[in-house]
Amino acid sequence: xxxxxxxxxxxxxxxxxxxxxxxxxxxxxxxxxxxxxxxxxxxxxxxxxxxxxxxxxxxxxxxxxxxxxxxxxxxxxxxxxxxxxxxxxxxxxxxxxxxxxxxxxxxxxxxxxxxxxxxxxxxxxxxxxxxxxxxxxxxxxxxxxxxxxxxxxxxxxxxxxxxxxxxxxxxxxxxxxxxxxxxxxxxxxxxxxxxxxxxxxxxxxxxxxxxxxxxxxxxxxxxxxxxxxxxxxxxxxxxxxxxxxxxxxxxxxxxxxxxxxxxxxxxxxxxxxxxxxxxxxxxxxxxxxxxxxxxxxxxxxxxxxxxxxxxxxxxxxxxxxxxxxxxxxxxxxxxxxxxxxxxxxxxxxxxxxxxxxxxxxxxxxxxxxxxxxxxxxxxxxxxxxxxxxxxxxxxxxxxxxxxxxxxxxxxxxxxxxxxxxxxxxxxxxxxxxxxxxxx
Numbered sequence: 001x002x003x004x005x006x007x008x009x010x011x012x013x014x015x016x017x018x019x020x021x022x023x024x025x026x027x028x029x030x031x032x033x034x035x036x037x038x039x040x041x042x043x044x045x046x047x048x049x050x051x052x053x054x055x056x057x058x059x060x061x062x063x064x065x066x067x068x069x070x071x072x073x074x075x076x077x078x079x080x081x082x083x084x085x086x087x088x089x090x091x092x093x094x095x096x097x098x099x100x101x102x103x104x105x106x107x108x109x110x111x112x113x114x115x116x117x118x119x120x121x122x123x124x125x126x127x128x129x130x131x132x133x134x135x136x137x138x139x140x141x142x143x144x145x146x147x148x149x150x151x152x153x154x155x156x157x158x159x160x161x162x163x164x165x166x167x168x169x170x171x172x173x174x175x176x177x178x179x180x181x182x183x184x185x186x187x188x189x190x191x192x193x194x195x196x197x198x199x200x201x202x203x204x205x206x207x208x209x210x211x212x213x214x215x216x217x218x219x220x221x222x223x224x225x226x227x228x229x230x231x232x233x234x235x236x237x238x239x240x241x242x243x244x245x246x247x248x249x250x251x252x253x254x255x256x257x258x259x260x261x262x263x264x265x266x267x268x269x270x271x272x273x274x275x276x277x278x279x280x281x282x283x284x285x286x287x288x289x290x291x292x293x294x295x296x297x298x299x300x301x302x303x304x305x306x307x308x309x310x311x312x313x314x315x316x317x318x319x320x321x322x323x324x325x326x327x328x329x330x331x332x333x334x335x336x337x338x339x340x341x342x343x344x345x346x347x348x349x350x351x352x353x354x355x356x357x358x359x360x361x362x363x364x365x366x367x368x369x370x371x372x373x374x375x376x377x378x379x380x381x382x383x384x385x386x387x388x389x390x391x392x393x394x395x396x397x398x399x400x401x402x403x404x405x406x407x408x409x410x411x412x413x414x415x416x417x418x419x420x421x422x423x424x425x426x427x428x429x430x431x432x433x434x435x436x437x438x439x
Contacts, residue, residue, distance in 0.1 A: 098126070098129070098151060100125075102152065103115065103134075103136065103149050105152070106149050106150065106152060106230055106231070107231065109230075110228045110229070111228060111231070115136070115138065115147070118226065119139060119140045119147075119226075120138075120139050120141070121138060122136055122138045122147070123136045123138070132150060132151065132154060132194050132195060132298065133148045133149050133150040133151055133197075133232075134149060135147065135148050135149075137236060138233075138236075143235075144235075145226065145233050145234065145236055146233070146236045146237070147226070147231065147232070147233045148197070148231070148232040148233075148234075149230070150195065150230040162184050162188050165184075166181075186405045190299055190301075190406075193298075193299075193300075196229060197227060197228065197229055197230060197232040198227070198229050200232060200298050201227050201232055203297045204219070204234070204297040205222055207269070207277065207300070208222075208294075210273055211268060214264060214265055214268060215261070216258075216261045216290065216291045216292060217265050217292050217293075217294060218291050218292065218293045219294055220236075220237050220295065221234065222234045222235075223235075237286055237293050237295070238286075238288060239286030239287055239288030239293055240287050240288075241282050241283055242258075242282040242283075242285040242286070242417060242421075243282035243283075243420055244282075245258070245286075245421075246282075246421045246422075250287075252422070252423075254290060255422070255423055256421075256424050256425070257290070258287055258292050258421065258423075259370070259418055259421045259425050261291075261292040262285065262292055262414065263425050263426075263427070265277075265292070266414055270303070270407075270410075274302065274305070274308060275302045275303070276300065276301055276303075276410065277297055277299070277300060278300060278301040278406045278410050279299040279413075280413035280414050280416075280417060281417075282417065282420065283295075285417070299406075301406040301410070303403060303407070304403075307333075307401060307403050310329070310332045310333045311333060311403075311404060311407060313329050313332070314326070314329050314330070314333065314352075315356060315359070315360050315363070317360075317364065320352075320353060320356040320360065321353075323349055323353070326349060326352070326353060326356075327345065327349060330349070330352055333401060334399060334401055335348070335399050335400050336349075336399075337399065344395045347391055348395065351389075354382065358379060358382060359408075359411060359412075361375065362375075362415070362418075362427050363427045365427065366426070366427065366428040367426055367427070367428070368424065368425055369423075369424045370415065370418035370419045370421070370422060370424070371419075371424070373419075375419075376419055379412075379415075
């Protein structure tokens with residue numbers, strides 16, 4: 001992959017790049033409409049494919065807020081067309097890396113030394129690159145380290161970047177401000193945290209320690225002495241990324257064990273700790289010698305007791321299968337609002353009941369086979385139908401609490417990982433645990 005020799009850091013340069021992306025969207029849209037008018041052919045798929053590639057190219061160059069938003073949207077297949085989720089998924093762990101001189105400059109600013117002054121060896125090429133930083137392999141005194149180096153200027157440009165990205169995303173996905181604003185606000189608040197590697201270091205150590213009793217789930221060691229606000233150093237772990245492992249010839253029985261470990265890891269954090277790893281994409285997990293390694297606690301979400309109780313009450317069969325009880329529970333989490341008229345309430349009840357039923361299906365099964373492609377087809381069909389539902393689009397006001405964004409994204413992200421592994425998972429223990437917490 002070709003390296004970047006610079007990242008636009010000043011607001012004017014970044015704004016110009018994003019404006020250029022917006023213009024490409026407009027040109028592609030005019031081309032699509034013109035072809036349809038002249039030939040009668042509806043080539044919407046080609047429009048989305050071309051525009052997704054153009055947009056990702058710009059976002060990956062700028063990194064930071066635009067690239068992180070692409071990553072988050074790629075995991076919400078109910079919100080955007082599949083061409084964008086497929087293209088934007090590259091943001092999860094394969095963004096173009098920065099050239100070595102820029103990495104050296106970051107080290108000199110942070111610790112007053114070059115990487116080779118700190119370590120015995122330090123790879124010139126990045127081992128992985130994402131939205132906030134990239135990872136290099138280093139050695140010192142016989143130990144091997146993964147050193148994450150933050151991209152320059154990312155923290156300073158978050159607010160202005162997202163303000164410019166918002167209208168582009170609205171045009172691309174035919175969304176109103178009420179639909180995208182919660183994503184923008186939550187992305188900005190979490191990205192501010194993600195650019196603080198000292199905070200990530202503390203969280204990584206705390207969450208690894210509090211999850212230490214999970215049998216085959218492992219965490220790398222972290223090294224404060226080689227870390228700073230923009231540099232984070234941890235133990236290097238060799239292994240297969242989860243998507244690579246899923247495609248390997250490992251026995252399905254072993255894949256089921258890895259999937260169960262991942263499922264139990266999230267159940268423990270959400271239902272016991274109320275603090276969870278909120279970035280479940282394949283690049284954040286490795287499999288080595290039959291064990292699951294969890295990487296990168298940059299994106300962590302805390303859930304208050306009150307929100308936890310209200311959110312998971314929605315998933316209780318006695319609630320979501322009963323329209324009157326569901327209605328009361330939806331008011332509690334601001335998915336129904338006092339100003340909603342009778343028709344809007346009826347429409348939203350129908351949509352939310354179906355959505356919760358889909359989300360809850362694996363839990364209610366006790367043992368669930370995520371190798372059933374029909375389930376994911378149902379999820380995709382539901383997303384497509386609700387995106388294009390004119391009656392639903394006409395219902396005004398932003399809904400729900402921002403906390404639900406990361407919980408929903410995490411659940412469906414975990415489901416997608418289970419689907420990659422085609423795993424059969426025991427969900428009954430988590431359901432019992434959850435009921436005891438909520439009731």
